[in-house]
Amino acid sequence: xxxINQLKKSFGKNLVLDRVSKKFAASGIDIIVGINGSGKxxxxxxxxxxxPFESGAITxxxxxxxxxTAKENMYYIPSEFYLPDYLTGYEYARFVFSRYPHADEKxxxxxxxxxxxxxxxxxxxxxxxxxxxxxxxxxxxxxxNVSFILxxxxxxxxxxxxxxxxxYIINLYSRQVKFILVTHNMDYIxxxxxxxxxxxxxxxxxxxxxxxxxxxxxxxxGDLKDAYEKIxxxxxxxxxxxx
Numbered sequence: 703x704x705x706i707n708q709l710k711k712s713f714g715k716n717l718v719l720d721r722v723s724k725k726f727a728a729s730g731i732d733i734i735v736g737i738n739g740s741g742k743x744x745x746x747x748x749x750x751x752x753x754p755f756e757s758g759a760i761t762x763x764x765x766x767x768x769x770x771t772a773k774e775n776m777y778y779i780p781s782e783f784y785l786p787d788y789l790t791g792y793e794y795a796r797f798v799f800s801r802y803p804h805a806d807e808k809x810x811x812x813x814x815x816x817x818x819x820x821x822x823x824x825x826x827x828x829x830x831x832x833x834x835x836x837x838x839x840x841x842x843x844x845x846x847n848v849s850f851i852l853x854x855x856x857x858x859x860x861x862x863x864x865x866x867x868x869x870y871i872i873n874l875y876s877r878q879v880k881f882i883l884v885t886h887n888m889d890y891i892x893x894x895x896x897x898x899x900x901x902x903x904x905x906x907x908x909x910x911x912x913x914x915x916x917x918x919x920x921x922x923x924g925d926l927k928d929a930y931e932k933i934x935x936x937x938x939x940x941x942x943x944x945x
Contacts, residue, residue: 709758720905736902742884750778776850779839787828804847813841833859854884
């Protein structure tokens with residue numbers, strides 16, 4: 703279980719996470735949505751001990767997130783990741799495996815082949831496309847035998863076939879692994895009604911009981927409604943001029 707207790711995080715005067723408390727079970731899929739800047743990535747970074755916070759606590763299987771055993775039990779795929787371009791995909795995988803005691807190279811080889819990366823795994827990462835880097839990260843994550851996989855916009859950069867494949871894999875693995883996914887992919891959210899979806903807004907994490915209302919919630923709480931009205935006025939003005 704990942705236990706977040708009264709987590710508070712600010713950037714200057716901007717309060718991003720306001721005493722957030724949440725328990726993530728040891729299996730299944732949890733999805734986090736929210737407008738840009740709402741703190742979704744910050745929340746994942748706090749869990750993984752990348753970003754410090756002012757107060758609160760986060761434990762992984764009852765161990766503080768800073769402890770080695772906690773970090774060995776989770777893996778994070780950020781939306782913007784900077785992989786060492788001078789390494790091959792295989793060399794980078796071996797580096798990650800050295801930090802995880804239960805990593806399985808045979809599983810890695812299986813997923814590399816499944817994602818059609820076998821010819822590229824011995825090439826420098828500098829030659830990889832964004833989608834290839836994402837597939838490499840996914841193959842590594844699924845090979846580590848961790849209890850928690852966190853990912854920020856994990857489907858970005860994937861072609862549609864790879865997207866469907868990844869959706870299937872995550873569903874299968876989620877029987878024993880917890881996936882915490884930040885995504886705005888409504889197709890994925892609608893395809894997975896059994897997943898719990900949470901809205902992060904104004905520093906609070908709220909369960910969304912009807913995912914069909916996500917668009918309405920985001921529109922009403924963000925700047926989208928005002929943006930729509932500005933567009934309408936802008937286009938209408940030019941239509942009148944043309945007439």
